Amino acid sequence: MGCYARYEEGVSNFFAKYGVFVSKYPWPILIFAILTNILLGIGLMQLKSEGSTEVLYTPMNSQASKDRGKARQLFTLDYKENFDALSQIEISQPVDVMFRTKSEENILQKKYFDEIKAIDAFIRQSISVQSNVTFDDVCARFQGFCVVSGESVIADSFLDALNRDEVTFPVYVMNDISLHLGDARSRNGTLKSTRLVRLQYNLLIKNDTSALWEREFIDQMTDYQSSLLDIAISTSQSLDIELDSNVSGDILWISLTFTIMLTYASLATTGNRINCIADRSNLGRAGVLATVLAILGSFGLTSATGLKYVALVGVMPFLIVGIGLDDVFILLSGLADAPLVRPDGSETDIKDRISFAMATSGVSISITSLTDFLAFGIGSSSSFVAIRNFSIYTGVAVLICYLNQLTIFVPCMVINERRAASSRHAFTCMKTKSREELKNEGKSSVSQVCCAGSPAKSSAEFDNFSQKYPTKFCQFLVGNVVGKIFIAAVFVVYLCFSIYGSINLQEGLELKNLVSDNSYLYKFNLWDNLYFDRRTPVAFFYDTPIEYHLQENRNEIISFMRKIRADPLISSTIERNWLQAFSDSPQFNSSTEAAFVEGLTHFLRFRPDLANDIAFDASKTAIIASRFHFMSTPMFSTTEEGHFMQTMRKLTSSSKFSVFAYNPYFIFYEQYVEVFPATMQTLGIAVGVMLVVTTIFMPNIFLVAMVTVTLIIILLGIVGFMYYWDLTLSSITMVDLIMTVGFSVDFSAHICHAYMSVTGKTRGEKVHHALSRSGGPIFNSALSSILGIIVLIFSKSYIFLSFFKMMLIVMLFGLFHALWVLPLFLSLIGPMVTGEVGHERDRQLENDVEKLKTNTKEDLPLKETGEGINDVNDKRKMTSSGDTTSEGNVITIKL
Known part of the structure; x- marks a missing residue:
């Protein structure tokens, strides 16, 4: 037996023994795991959040933050007596108001100036908090006067000078008026027209009363109506408020997502015909439950440590649901492959089937969970607080989700198999009979459909449309020359688009674009970009x-x-x-x-x-x-x-x-220059770690290289297609890229591990059998993840929308590479090493299969229940496919 086979068998034996252990004590393990998750969830009582955009989306300990510290020591600004906008050390956005005529004509007319003055008076005098605190009480002052930047351009003297054609542009009376006039037009240095006027009301900073006044300003001015002017507003709190409200509102989509996932998991685990005893749809629901408990436990555990919740963590449940169901489908695939009968015709017991499922699927879910966990572990070292906190929250969730699959879902598999073995109904757990028996007893057709069933006689009964037909299509495509040429052509086109998009991808996060397009802040940002120069x-x-x-x-x-x-x-x-x-x-x-x-x-x-x-x-x-x-x-x-x-x-x-x-805004500019090297460094480390993990679980140099190259190509495609979907490389999409590393490895590792585990005389045969084993679970995993995030297309939050776009890209590209590209290359240059068994076991396997093929129905022991002939016929159908493996004295015959 080769090195790989011995290693694979050693790891598989570990999981097989765990399967035996769970088969003996399913209820104690299940109850203990559920109680542990609930106890961890109590930590949610300690949940605290961080909503500052500066804290979350700018790198920690940046040069700008160090320079700010030095500037603070050297200069102080007296906001109450000697305020100066250029001299500010802190980021202090004023209350900003833009005015534009409804007809979008030249605003430099007396009727419009009178309307602006009326609105200005309303802001100064009518907006108040704490009964009588107005703008005059919270404004920044210079020599005793409230500082309203731009008020000089609405003065009567300015309009008079304008009428005399005496207003120079962009500098007038030692003031840069271009900062307050949008889309201004001049001739020979003299102002002629402008479409917007902008006023900025400067407030005291770090003052609770001024913060209250800001909120009152937002409440009143968002509803303010003018007959002549359109108004756009912004405050120092607007972005934080809008970002939190968007994400909080989108959390409502989580409940809909879980409903969709429960429905899909139930349908995807239902067999190809109604059988109320053999039905395994309850296991699909149990898998979702294990995932939900993992989310609860991870939130509680992480919150209890004092780590603050950030808006990005809102996408974590959508991500974990996809990861959890990935593991569920892999485990169910292993259970479906578990032999139901031995070569002598006797039934295998539950312990053997669970042991087999864990032996074949335990390594796969360990690879995926470990790669996902390490990807987020690497992300936790980020200099961006949003990325760090998100990665820690999600990494803990991935770990608990993996443990829940082993301690909640696997015991549920045992319990479900016990129920089926005792001929109990999948939903009522009442004893029931086969359809023939109920028919003989005179039961109605409805009763026969809803109540009849019998234990499964072959793994074919668990085949589902969502696994069967996508797998067959991929096998057909990879198995013929025309299909291979088609895949190769699509792959070349994919590479060309990916390279072009990667070259042209923009860097940096426009924090102001984080708001939804129905927000008052979106309107303000749009006008700011359209009508004013972007100067610093x-x-x-x-x-x-x-x-x-x-x-x-x-x-x-x-x-x-x-x-x-x-x-x-x-x-x-x-x-x-x-x-x-x-x-x-x-x-x-x-x-x-x-x-x-x-x-x-x-x-x-x-x-x-x-x-x-x-x-x-x-x-x-x-x-x-x-x-x-x-x-x-x-x-x-x-x-x-x-x-x-x-x-x-x-x-x-x-x-x-x-x-x-x-400049105070250098704090935000830091991300524009740090995000690319930080992303490349993080991705580089992640690829290296994934290489090590893949080597540990699949110690075959060729396959490790295949997984690594596939990972890099998928990442290239993701980065490239970000350009076509109007995404930039930023601290938010950096989170999504870290996330995609784990998923990309998951898909390619599944198919490569399956390729090494199956037997076959040719590369094409091995690829065919590998797709039979892993194609369905991979497709179901990707489809379930897409269904889990599809509701986010209606989201208002940039964070959720970018997450949806990135997840959709990685799922589609992951499927493309795992089910088309990798099988194509494996069918051409894949190694012919047999991973699951050695040569002696292969020869024994061939003898056992040949014996099954030549046996007559008299040679095989028949059951006294009258179902023995069907058992034999099922065996003959199963052996006709030729895909077989052995596990000790048990023969597994795969369709």
């Missing part, structure tokens, strides 16, 4: 003390500023440079550092807008840090924003002094 301010921080009075130091700073202006990503029209402004003022004095600081202090009294750009020491006699502000040119994608951040950081390396580039 950036500040360059000198974070160490510098003697600014020295000419050489100022020259160094001026030279560095010149390099920044020269960069093509920096706008030439907008810059805030306190040093240049001070140098041009009459207060400038560079005789000594003390004189420089004294003159600067006096200068800032006239330019308080620049006071936030200089940090003095405690004695106000030395400058410990300063910053300079620039604006980017328009950008059109997240990739460009990530590139802008990296370019600004590279510029700092040319400075003689310590300097770093920072």
